Amino acid sequence: QKEVEQDPGPLSVPEGAIVSLNCTYSNSAFQYFMWYRQYSRKGPELLMYTYSSGNKEDGRFTAQVDKSSKYISLFIRDSQPSDSATYLCAMSDPGAQKLVFGQGTRLTINP
Amino acid sequence: NAGVMQNPRHLVRRRGQEARLRCSPMKGHSHVYWYRQLPEEGLKFMVYLQKENIIDESGMPKERFSAEFPKEGPSILRIQQVVRGDSAAYFCASSPDNYNEQFFGPGTRLTVL
Numbered sequence: 001q002k003e004v005e006q007d008p009g010p011l012s013v014p015e016g017a018i019v020s021l022n023c024t025y026s027n028s029a030f031q032y033f034m035w036y037r038q039y040s041r042k043g044p045e046l047l048m049y050t051y052s053s054g055n056k057e058d059g060r061f062t063a064q065v066d067k068s069s070k071y072i073s074l075f076i077r078d079s080q081p082s083d084s085a086t087y088l089c090a091m092s093d094p095g096a097q098k099l100v101f102g103q104g105t106r107l108t109i110n111p
Numbered sequence: 112n113a114g115v116m117q118n119p120r121h122l123v124r125r126r127g128q129e130a131r132l133r134c135s136p137m138k139g140h141s142h143v144y145w146y147r148q149l150p151e152e153g154l155k156f157m158v159y160l161q162k163e164n165i166i167d168e169s170g171m172p173k174e175r176f177s178a179e180f181p182k183e184g185p186s187i188l189r190i191q192q193v194v195r196g197d198s199a200a201y202f203c204a205s206s207p208d209n210y211n212e213q214f215f216g217p218g219t220r221l222t223v224l
Contacts (some may be wrong), residue, residue, distance in 0.1 A: 006153075008151075028118040032164065034212060034213075036215070041220075042217060042218075043115075043117075043217040043218050044154070044202070044213075046182070046212050046213070061217055096167065097142070097144070097206075098144065098156035098170065099154070100156070101146075101154045103152060103153045
């Protein structure tokens with residue numbers, strides 16, 4: 001079993017829709033949770049960074065962490081074609097600085 | 112305010128040659144991380160370095176791979192005697208301290224012929 005599970009998709013939605021992306025994990029020591037966006041043949045771009053449980057909002061993006069369920073989510077409101085990319089969840093624990101990534105979900109927003 | 116710099120962006124090597132990948136962290140960042148991304152897979156941690164020190168190399172293959180982050184200059188990931196299975200995208204990330212978010216460079220795409 002992988003430490004971090006993420007549905008690779010692909011996920012295709014119409015422009016303007018609300019997108020929900022999710023990851024589950026098995027390591028209860030994870031405390032830091034991140035979402036990255038990666039365009040084709042580019043480096044990952046940090047979108048959201050959260051510590052422990054709770055919600056965080058930044059513009060059209062909302063990140064949620066539910067540590068009791070070992071489940072994190074990223075919501076994208078009013079999705080745009082420019083949001084089409086692969087979205088990677090990542091997490092780490094305080095004892096180790098390395099990030100453990102999900103496989104990534106390929107998202108396409110159709111005009 | 113330059114981001115993480117990596118060079119070369121593309122590198123082609125024949126089997127048995129050496130590959131050297133360079134990474135310059137963001138200004139003010141003293142922590143460097145290397146990750147590898149194989150086709151259709153997520154990123155896998157390789158090594159974490161601070162200036163002149165390897166902190167965690169638990170993701171590095173035991174042979175042929177080495178990394179350094181000297182007092183002056185960029186971090187170097189070195190792959191000796193490359194094989195076709197080494198073909199991948201190699202990403203470097205940096206952070207200002209070890210509990211902050213990591214910022215990634217554009218990557219080096221290594222192709223082994």
